[in-house]
Amino acid sequence: MKSGDMANLKQIAAELSLSVTTVSRALKDGPEVLPSTIARVKEAAKRLGYVPNHHGRALKTGRTLTLTAVLPMETRDYLSDLAKLPLIEGMTLAARQAGYSLSIYSTTPDDDPVESVQRLLQAHSADGLIITRMVSGDPRVKLLLDQGIPFVAFGRTDLDIAYPYVDIDNEQIAYEATRRLMDKGCRRIALQLLVQKDQASATRLAGYRRAMAEAGIRIDPSLIGDGTFTMESSATWFDRLLASSDPPTGLACANELGLLGALHALGRRGLVPGRDVHIVTRDNTRLARFLPANIDVHSVDMADVGHKLVEVLESRIANPLGPVATILLQGRFEPAE
Amino acid sequence: MKSGDMANLKQIAAELSLSVTTVSRALKDGPEVLPSTIARVKEAAKRLGYVPNHHGRALKTGRTLTLTAVLPMETRDYLSDLAKLPLIEGMTLAARQAGYSLSIYSTTPDDDPVESVQRLLQAHSADGLIITRMVSGDPRVKLLLDQGIPFVAFGRTDLDIAYPYVDIDNEQIAYEATRRLMDKGCRRIALQLLVQKDQASATRLAGYRRAMAEAGIRIDPSLIGDGTFTMESSATWFDRLLASSDPPTGLACANELGLLGALHALGRRGLVPGRDVHIVTRDNTRLARFLPANIDVHSVDMADVGHKLVEVLESRIANPLGPVATILLQGRFEPAE
DNA sequence: ATCGAATCCGGTAACGTTGCGATGCCCAGC
């Protein structure tokens, strides 16, 4: 097996004194080819180490067998989006299984999201796009729909247009988290959000509001924190809450990072989670499960999200005009240890 | 701007009554084209929204402008390889900057690494491969060299063959970590390794040994732990060491996960890091920096590793027969806060 | 005035694949 030994259809055809056309069809089990010929062709293909040339096929058919995921990267703080790793894993494995390869297009905070998508769909080097980090009224949705490029979004937005997405039911999760804290007797419940522009935060807030309204508790805006939480900012934020005259007795964390920060703030004051303050957190990486603290965990399988994203995108590519699939994934409380 | 409006060379040529050849050349600033023509062509290209067809070009030139990174994914425990996120970020951004797109090929523990690489290079849908998680005598190196496929490895191995790699100087880092612990008075120093087959662990162990030998301290094998450390296994491992008759007074952690586990073990016994036991850790995600504990951090910029991997691969593609570039990145102690 | 070179451009072919129409063949039916 030497270096440039990439066999192609022509070589197989020559080997068997067949035409390129017949070889091509035989490899696809075309009904117009004699079964015995198909067998001969496949044998020769295997023997010569034939693998179809991606670009020849893509050029002819227009399909590239490539999916592209647009992922914003935090260049400063990798811990702030731990969920991305299982997400990437889920997407790549599902793509591979479906015969696609998945390409990652990282964007920095400097990149304009719309411009990034524009560049990608112009290059039309992918059969479909996965976009994430949806914002309110996200302009990318209209852009992609107009261009007729198959895509799927991780996250809903507040547009009237129907488009395919997979999302986490943040409303329900925040609702249940708040309820759980109430069950433990909390009435002053602090809530961590992420960037406010992010649609996920808005729905999270809605779930919190619903639970509070049902319980007839007035919402204290000072207990709701938003921003890009690092561990440090989470700690100082929660520390200030704890220092107030009427400190919270419950906290719903947005993710691992917010949790670690909050735990730090508690630790400094000698407070114990589960006794002085009750905590529910989202956890994408099973971090909380092991921490030596009494914490309720409400988790979503991010690898599953990745899988589902690819599945939806796949069906979208196969049938661009079909019904728009939307998937809403529920979170569930991990069994307390 | 409608759906299928992908302009091609032919359309630009027709628009300007030029030949396709000239248009192609003009867009590359070919010296055989009149500057004024180049200007006209570029204007028309921009106006018609021309973007070069990836597959046409790839088919003709044999270059795909795609790089593929083979990344093993831990499907059970995402925290065990946090370094992967900054690595991915570094690779994708560097690739993008160089005009390449980067495709991720995830492998599960079930996949045979050699077979994965074989499949990838057969598909020759990438100009180059990035392979990681090198093992002793890694057979992929010979395979890739034989096939003449440009590649770069993250990590060295113990082969006699020269091949391009980027690696972290684990020997030096472990040496310095051990020395640091000695400087604080430790003589019984525990060391966390990862999977032993992994080349990184072997060099890490070598650095530890060198420091110990220089100090004339006999090595106690029971203080050296290896395996795939989760937080749990790290905690139980370190807990058992602490329970022994002659417990360690220093610990060099392999990563964030090992650190968290060890801290947990300490916490349960009421021991304080920096007082009862000194700790040095590797940290890829700036986790340790914020923990409320006195810990020395020895860090390597994983995003930089990703950048360097792409750079080396690029130069390899540009000049496949040139000298083999190898880069060894030093770690450095973070300034203690 | 003629030639050679330089400059600018066009035509053709090819990369590997697939789709469409055509071709040869065998055999049943009159």
Place this chain on the structure above:
DNA sequence: GCTGGGCATCGCAACGTTACCGGATTCGAT
């Protein structure tokens, strides 16, 4: 014996791009 119709296979063209070679025009040099 000639026709018609499946059947298996083939040839040609095309996707969009670039490489190669050749043609045309202009200009300076002899």
